[in-house]
Amino acid sequence: MNKSDVYKLLDEKQQIFIDTADKIWGDPELSLSEHNATKLYEELLFELGFEVEHAVAGIETAFAGKFGSGRPVIGILGEYDALAGLSQKAGELEPCEEVAGGCGGLAKGYGHGCGHHLLGAGSLAAAWAVKEYLAATGESGTVIYYGCPGEEGGAGKAFMAREGLFYALDAALTWHPGTANEIFTGTNNTSMQVEYTFNGIAAHAAGNPHMGRSALDAVELMNLGVQFLREHIPNTDCLHYAITNTGGISPNVVQSKATVLYMVRSNNVPNNKKLLQRVDNIAKGAALMTDTTFTRRFIDGTADLLPNQVLERALYANMETIPLPEYTKEERDFAAKLDATCPKEEGELPGMGAKYDPEIRKKVSELSDGGNATLNDFLCPYFHSGEQSPGSTDVGDVSWQTPTAQIMTATWPAHSPGHSWQNVSGGKTGVAHKGMLYAAKVLAATAVDLITTPELLEKAREEFKVTAAKGYDCPIEPDAVPVPVEEML
Ligand SMILES: [Zn+2]
Structure with missing residues (x-):
């Protein structure tokens, strides 16, 4: 043959x-x-x-x-x-x-x-x-x-x-x-996706807003922080985001939960990890500013x-x-x-x-x-x-x-x-x-x-x-599990 x-x-x-x-x-x-x-x-x-x-x-x-x-x-x-x-x-x-x-x-x-x-x-x-x-x-x-x-x-x-x-x-x-x-x-670029879910306290937006802590505010402030970050990264790096949960459709409720999904790209895995750390820090800052907390879920990464x-x-x-x-x-x-x-x-x-x-x-x-x-x-x-x-x-x-x-x-x-x-x-x-x-x-x-x-x-x-002399640096965090895309829709 x-x-x-x-x-x-x-x-x-x-x-x-x-x-x-x-x-x-x-x-x-x-x-x-x-x-x-x-x-x-x-x-x-x-x-x-x-x-x-x-x-x-x-x-x-x-x-x-x-x-x-x-x-x-x-x-x-x-x-x-x-x-x-x-x-x-x-x-x-x-x-x-x-x-x-x-x-x-x-x-x-x-x-x-x-x-x-x-x-x-x-x-x-x-x-x-x-x-x-x-x-x-x-x-x-x-x-x-x-x-x-x-x-x-x-x-x-x-x-x-x-x-x-x-x-x-x-x-x-x-x-x-x-x-x-x-x-x-x-x-091509490496990439890493991380989902940040902010948790606040729901409240009537007019009746007792002082009792509320807005998770949506945290998402907005995080995004704003990341916009400022753009000036200080190599211009081939990328910062993309999608708000996958805005916290609801009622403006008269202080949103207690909101989620933003970030995709961060750089030229290699070590640089991508460093860039992601800076995004993590912005999430921490947004939580501090809004008196909310957040959970971080690593979704995926590619070399x-x-x-x-x-x-x-x-x-x-x-x-x-x-x-x-x-x-x-x-x-x-x-x-x-x-x-x-x-x-x-x-x-x-x-x-x-x-x-x-x-x-x-x-x-x-x-x-x-x-x-x-x-x-x-x-x-x-x-x-x-x-x-x-x-x-x-x-x-x-x-x-x-x-x-x-x-x-x-x-x-x-x-x-x-x-x-x-x-x-x-x-x-x-x-x-x-x-x-x-x-x-x-x-x-x-x-x-x-x-x-x-x-x-x-x-x-x-x-x-x-x-x-490949440097060896494979896996972009996936050790405790991450694969997340079906449908779960995030
Ligand atoms: Zn394809």
Whole structure:
């Protein structure tokens, strides 16, 4: 069996993985409540011949499917959580009107706006193809599919990394649905989320306000304190907040309980911890000023991403070799219509390389018709970067424990924004399925390369030794437990 046989196998059995993705699209579940998806995946992994481990790292919706024996041990990461407020019918050209109980036929108003229904199923397809390769060739090696919950909130992988899970891997591969075919490179900010709940004393706001102590005042003063903090932090650090409980809807009551959720980002975990301490101090100050008390709940945290150039190049070599998806006229037509509903930025070109490298910018401009293409049906030139982007991902935590790399494939129209109704609408199209299958082939082929070419893995690990020399500083506090996003709604 060789890599061409692996692609053939994936083509033959693609329907299993397309059906899985579609089922998860139709039953969107929020971070750390992905119980149906977990059941579906665990059953499928078992049927496909994997050894299944439930509740990995003590998280009910984290799991692993393992096959093979000995080294190397290759991990393939999958996600399957959805987003709130994005319920949508498939194949529609306008957003569904929000109605009670969810619109577009999806329960609770949730939807797969980040394409994790494709991410989980595509990664599983890759892991299965590697398993078939190992079984047919008898090569030494183990493939583990990690079902990683709560990427959108909850940082499942970081909680799994806190248990040291990914140190057992020789390398990890993953992908993300997107609007272009490219290597997902660069690093990003770390993040930490903490919920502050202030407790005061309820009172009639006119009758005896002097008896009351307002928790809402404390939240407002805390936010004000944080606004002043902004002046005195590096300008790449971020301070975001949401008031998740205002204390009620009655202005004539002194609010006795109010909650604010903070997300604090910095360039690395030690700096993020220091920044969080300053926010904690502001909470203390707000409580002192208002004569209230507060409880602090650590929600989640993610580390910065360490890119691995050796793995990136191995992935890219396969992206170049494997034929890109071919689209039908209907698929192109629908993509064009959906693309027409998307916001466009003047001069914006697809792919990360076009942002930073003038040569790549020129090439991508030609390939994408000056950024006007409605479907990016080409491969972006290879680009490696150590550039820090402002967002955060829990793939970062994996990347501190084992060499890790990711790709993006075009599963949506060219200008489809992240976390959008357009992504949900386009999530069951041929374009989405084909982008998923292409990603599965690239991941499977690269895993096979790592199994059959020990020098490649060795080089990736040498690079990792240097980039991860400081060692993993887990952003999750020791006593923190994963909190389902639904619990905070
Ligand atoms: Zn995502």
